[in-house]
Amino acid sequence: xxxxxxxxxxxxxxxxxxxxxxxLFALPPFLLPAPSRVVHVLAAEAPLLFRHGLTTTLExxxxxxxxxxxxxPLSIAMFFSxxxxxxxxxxxxxxxxxxxxxxxxxxxxxxxxxxxxKVAMAAxxxxxxxxxxxxxxxxxxxxxxxxxFSVMGAGFLTTLRHLYWPWALPxxxxxxxxxxxxxxxxxxxxxxxxxxxxxxxxxxxxNARLRVDLVFASxxxxxxxxxxxxxxxxxxxxxxxxxxxxxx
Amino acid sequence: MGGAGxxxxxxxxxxxTRDSNWGSRRKPAERELFGSDPWNLIRVMPAKGSACAxxxxxxxxxxxxxxxxxxxxxxxxxxxxxxxxxxxxxSDISLSAEQGSFTVLLGxxxxxxxxxxxxxxxxxxxxxxxISLNGRELPDLRxxxxxxxxxxxxxxxxxxxxxxxxxxxxxxxxTEEDLRRVEDLFSLLGLSGREDFFPGQVSGGMAQRCALARxxxxxAPVALLDEPLSALDAxxxxxxxELLLLLQSRFGKTILMVTHxxxxxxxxxxxxxxxxxxxxxxxxxxxxxxxKNSREESPSFPGMKRRILKLLREGSR
Numbered sequence: 001x002x003x004x005x006x007x008x009x010x011x012x013x014x015x016x017x018x019x020x021x022x023x024l025f026a027l028p029p030f031l032l033p034a035p036s037r038v039v040h041v042l043a044a045e046a047p048l049l050f051r052h053g054l055t056t057t058l059e060x061x062x063x064x065x066x067x068x069x070x071x072x073p074l075s076i077a078m079f080f081s082x083x084x085x086x087x088x089x090x091x092x093x094x095x096x097x098x099x100x101x102x103x104x105x106x107x108x109x110x111x112x113x114x115x116x117x118k119v120a121m122a123a124x125x126x127x128x129x130x131x132x133x134x135x136x137x138x139x140x141x142x143x144x145x146x147x148x149f150s151v152m153g154a155g156f157l158t159t160l161r162h163l164y165w166p167w168a169l170p171x172x173x174x175x176x177x178x179x180x181x182x183x184x185x186x187x188x189x190x191x192x193x194x195x196x197x198x199x200x201x202x203x204x205x206x207n208a209r210l211r212v213d214l215v216f217a218s219x220x221x222x223x224x225x226x227x228x229x230x231x232x233x234x235x236x237x238x239x240x241x242x243x244x245x246x247x248x
Numbered sequence: 249m250g251g252a253g254x255x256x257x258x259x260x261x262x263x264x265t266r267d268s269n270w271g272s273r274r275k276p277a278e279r280e281l282f283g284s285d286p287w288n289l290i291r292v293m294p295a296k297g298s299a300c301a302x303x304x305x306x307x308x309x310x311x312x313x314x315x316x317x318x319x320x321x322x323x324x325x326x327x328x329x330x331x332x333x334x335x336x337x338x339s340d341i342s343l344s345a346e347q348g349s350f351t352v353l354l355g356x357x358x359x360x361x362x363x364x365x366x367x368x369x370x371x372x373x374x375x376x377x378x379i380s381l382n383g384r385e386l387p388d389l390r391x392x393x394x395x396x397x398x399x400x401x402x403x404x405x406x407x408x409x410x411x412x413x414x415x416x417x418x419x420x421x422x423t424e425e426d427l428r429r430v431e432d433l434f435s436l437l438g439l440s441g442r443e444d445f446f447p448g449q450v451s452g453g454m455a456q457r458c459a460l461a462r463x464x465x466x467x468a469p470v471a472l473l474d475e476p477l478s479a480l481d482a483x484x485x486x487x488x489x490e491l492l493l494l495l496q497s498r499f500g501k502t503i504l505m506v507t508h509x510x511x512x513x514x515x516x517x518x519x520x521x522x523x524x525x526x527x528x529x530x531x532x533x534x535x536x537x538x539x540k541n542s543r544e545e546s547p548s549f550p551g552m553k554r555r556i557l558k559l560l561r562e563g564s565r
Contacts, residue, residue, distance in 0.1 A: 148401050151369045152466065153391030154418040162418065166405045243404040243448060 033213035041217045048202070053221045055198040059115055059187040060229065063122025064179060070123070071131035078131075079138040079164070080156060096128055100186065104193040113194050122186035126179035133178070137171025138164050173237040180229040184222055322347040322502040323368075323470055328377035330363060337363045338528035341377070343521065347469070350496050350503045352513040355523030356560055361506040364528070365474050368504070369395060382469050394466030394501070398475040400455040402447035402462075408434075408454075409443040412461040426465075433461045437491055453484035460491055464499055471495055473505040477512060489516060493540060510556050515543055522559045531559050 015035045021027070022034035029037055042049065078085040104121055111117035141164055149159045191200025199218045206214035322345055329339040337360040345351050353361050366372040368379060370389035379385060381392045394415070402411045412430050416422050434440050437457045447455050456476065463471055476492065477485045493516065495501045507513055513520050520534040534556065538546040 142401075144397055144399055145401055145403075147366070147369065147371055148395060148397070149418065150371055150390065151393065151395040151472075152415045152418050158418045162406075162414070163403065166403070243446060 030210040030212050033216055037213050038216045038220065041213045042220060045214060045217060049199075049217060049221050052197060052199045052202045052218070053225060055115070056118075056184070056187050056191070056200065056222065057225050059118040059190070059198065060122055060180070060183045060225065062115070062119040063183050063186060064126060064176075066119060066123040067126040067130055067179065068176075071127050072134060075131045075134040075138065076160065078135055085135070092128065092131065100125060100189060104189050107190065108194045113196060117193075118187045118190035118195065118198065121190035122183045125186035126183050129178040129182075130172075130175045133171045133175030134168055137168025140171070141167045169241050170237075173233065173241060176233050177230060177237075180233055181226055183229075184226045188222065322349075322382055323504065324378075324380040325368075326378045326380075328364075328367065328379070329375050330360075330367060330372070331375060336527040338526065341528060341530070343530070345502055345504060347502050348496065348500050350493075350516060350518045351505070352517035352520045353504065353506045353523055354508065354510065354513045354520055354556065354560070355506075355528070356525050357508055359523050359525045360528040361523065362474060365395075365472055365504075365506060368472055369393060391466075392468055393470040393472050394463045394468040396459055396463040396471065396473045396476045398478045400447065400452070400459040402455055402458060404447050407444050407446055408439065408450065408458045411447065412458055412465055414462055415466040429465070430461065433464060436494070437461055438487075451484075453480055453488065456480060456484075456488060457491065460488070460495070464495065464501075469500075469502055471501040471503045473503060475507050476505070478507070478509070485512075490541075492516060510553055510560070513556070514549060514553060515540060520556070522556055 019034050019036060022032060027034075033041075074088075078088060100121070103124065104117075107117045107120050107124075111120050145163055145167075146159070149163055154162070187198065188200035188203075191198040192204055195201045199222050203215050203218045206212070206218065324344040326342050328341040330337045331339075341364070343351075353364070355361055363372065367374050368381065368389070370386065370392075373386070379389065381389055384392045402408070403414070406414070409427075409430055410417070412433065413422050413426060416426050430443070434443060437460060439454060439457055439461070442450055442454060442458075447458070450458075456479075459476075463473075473492070477488050480488060489512065492503075492505075496503055505516065514534075514536050517534075517536060520536065522531045522534065523529065524531050534552055536543055536546075536552060537548055543549055
């Protein structure tokens with residue numbers, strides 16, 4: 001609690017300064033709306049924000065699921081076969097050099113204006129940290145532990161279940177935490193490029209109409225979605241990876 | 249110790265199967281391996297008065313209809329060699345350990361003891377030579393030996409019970425009987441009531457005792473111990489020493505242990521092989537006298553200790 005107090009205090013000061021400046025210089029709301037106005041819009045446009053927020057949240061969640069469904073098996077396969085890793089990992093790294101924005105219109109062409117292209121976009125962004133951190137987790141396994149399992153006559157899948165996977169879990173969660181924080185970027189970029197629904201779509205529409213206060217409100221909702229996803233992963237992690245806290 | 253009989257019974261059963269199957273199966277294999285080329289083999293026998301020898305006698309009489317048990321080589325290493333980047337770690341190492349014996353490999357650090365263990369466990373392939381471990385040969389050594397290391401190697405996400413059961417779990421679903429065995433073992437090793445603790449919640453000594461329980465539950469006739477006591481404090485080490493001897497006396501394991509602690513070697517071993525620094529050679533073989541709990545008072549003890557220390561100093565040069 002005490003840890004949260006200081007950042008919270010600074011945030012309040014920041015808001016207060018912002019509010020004061022807006023009122024002092026009588027800035028028009030289409031340039032920079034005061035925090036109080038954003039809060040007002042949040043309340044007034046709640047149903048609209050909720051509807052679009054739900055779409056974006058769904059896109060993010062499906063994107064995470066998709067990237068896990070591809071990333072986890074791929075990571076295990078690369079760990080199992082060093083040859084496969086050698087073949088794939090340079091491509092994986094190179095793929096990160098492609099600007100996401102460049103790929104977004106293509107994805108819209110391939111998957112349409114609907115949810116598909118946004119889910120794909122989010123998955124493309126998340127996929128890399130999930131796969132790479134998990135692989136790193138597998139590789140960091142204590143060689144003596146591996147020897148123990150090999151002496152016990154355990155095969156790869158048994159060892160994966162009892163040793164590699166639990167060992168890599170903290171890494172997996174680290175990757176997932178990065179993933180949920182950047183997943184929103186993917187979904188919103190997808191919506192910017194072409195969509196009929198979602199917070200990104202709402203932002204574009206509001207921006208065009210100089211409703212900057214609504215843009216800010218959308219950003220607030222988007223941040224709240226990202227933060228709560230991050231918090232969910234943290235709680236999940238705490239309940240799964242308990243052993244890191246048990247010290248002698 | 250109510251359940252101890254269970255363990256004894258199961259160990260006894262193991263003995264009988266070994267007698268009836270391997271007694272006949274192993275001999276030709278041994279002949280094939282060593283019959284045609286006589287070589288200087290160091291035989292490692294259990295000490296005369298040791299509990300294991302006494303037990304084997306009792307097994308002979310108590311199991312009618314079963315061929316009488318005789319000692320055979322549980323572990324044979326023949327003309328073994330291994331080198332890394334052209335530098336020989338050891339070449340032409342040969343030794344054999346009789347069933348139920350306790351052999352200690354004593355050498356300066358970096359002499360290649362751990363490499364030898366890696367080869368015995370089938371983790372590394374040798375450049376040449378043969379191993380026969382309980383009648384099994386390379387590359388089929390997996391699961392033939394139990395392994396205990398300096399680190400307890402307990403999985404932090406599993407309870408002590410689950411950790412001890414691990415060698416069973418990787419093969420099949422643990423049964424009621426397995427759980428009972430763990431319970432008995434834990435009471436034997438002074439871990440009662442800690443079954444549901446996690447490794448992070450117990451002391452280093454307890455963790456290592458749990459590792460010992462796991463070593464027993466491998467159900468392998470050979471146990472390879474890689475400096476199992478090195479990471480413990482002096483008092484814990486003393487208790488653990490006695491428990492390690494149970495491996496031999498109560499569970500009839502053939503033990504090969506690596507250590508650099510001369511005193512430990514003298515107190516535990518039937519046979520001590522003193523090794524040189526690489527390329528590893530067997531410098532000398534010692535057979536400490538007396539029963540293991542009164543060895544310290546034996547008149548030959550200080551002399552042997554001095555001699556071994558001198559050898560080690562010379563060997564590490």
